[in-house]
Amino acid sequence: MKLLGISGTIIGAKTGIVIRKVLEEVRKKHPDIEVEMLDMMDYNVEFCDGRPLEKYSDDTRAVIEKVSSADFYVIGTPIFQGSIPGVLKNLFDLIHPDAFRNKVMGFVANGGTYQHFLVIENQLKPIASYFRAFVAPAYVYANYDHFNKENEIVDEGLLNRISYLADEVVHMHKSLKVNPVKIVE
Structure with a gap:
């Protein structure tokens, strides 16, 4: 089973x-899970x-x-002007909706104000709903105050939320694999 971490910004x-850090936690606690990072900075993706x-x-x-071949996801985004960047939106547009269907998504966001966490609730969760993905109830929101000048995470609360999200997405994925959801259309 493969967990794909996506950094949706350039x-x-x-x-x-x-x-x-979320992927590191998964590797440490669940060595049976294949973990891969997809950093959009590393690719020149067309519109x-x-x-x-x-x-x-x-x-x-x-x-x-x-993205299509992964079994579950941790998707991250910065918040710009109260919204996700076009890079992540374009990625969602490129992926066939069936690729995310019945898969678990966990969300990570970061921004300059504490109110920007609402983008997860008001934009990312509805996108996941459209894809008929399962969303981990917990998510991680990081603010600039959670990092030092070297961009290292220094906030213990943030580190705890990261650890919890890592456990939660794995638990949800494994639980759904054992008891798959049968969709009647």
Whole structure:
């Protein structure tokens, strides 16, 4: 089973730092789980425009394949102007909705104000609902105050929330694999 951590931005370091910390916790506590990081900074992904998959660049196809083949996710985003960045929205647009169906998503966000955590509730959870994904009830929101000048996490509460989210997404994924949800349409 494969957990994919996604850092949904092409600027800044904090989103990737928090996602990597969640993945580190999963590796430490659950060595049976394959963990992979998808940092959007490492790819030149084209805009979604409806063309067939084979017409997109190698980077775009590689990202689509990584996301589509994962079993569950921890998705991270910075909050800019009270919303997710276009990079993450474009990624969601590129992925076929069935790729996320009945899979667990955990969310991580970071921003400059404490109120921006609401973007998880008002934007990310509805997107997951559209995809018919299962959302971990806990999520992690990090503020600039949680990091030191070297971008190291120094807030114990944040580290505890990271550890809890790591456990929760794994627990949900394993529970749903043992007792799969049967959808009647």
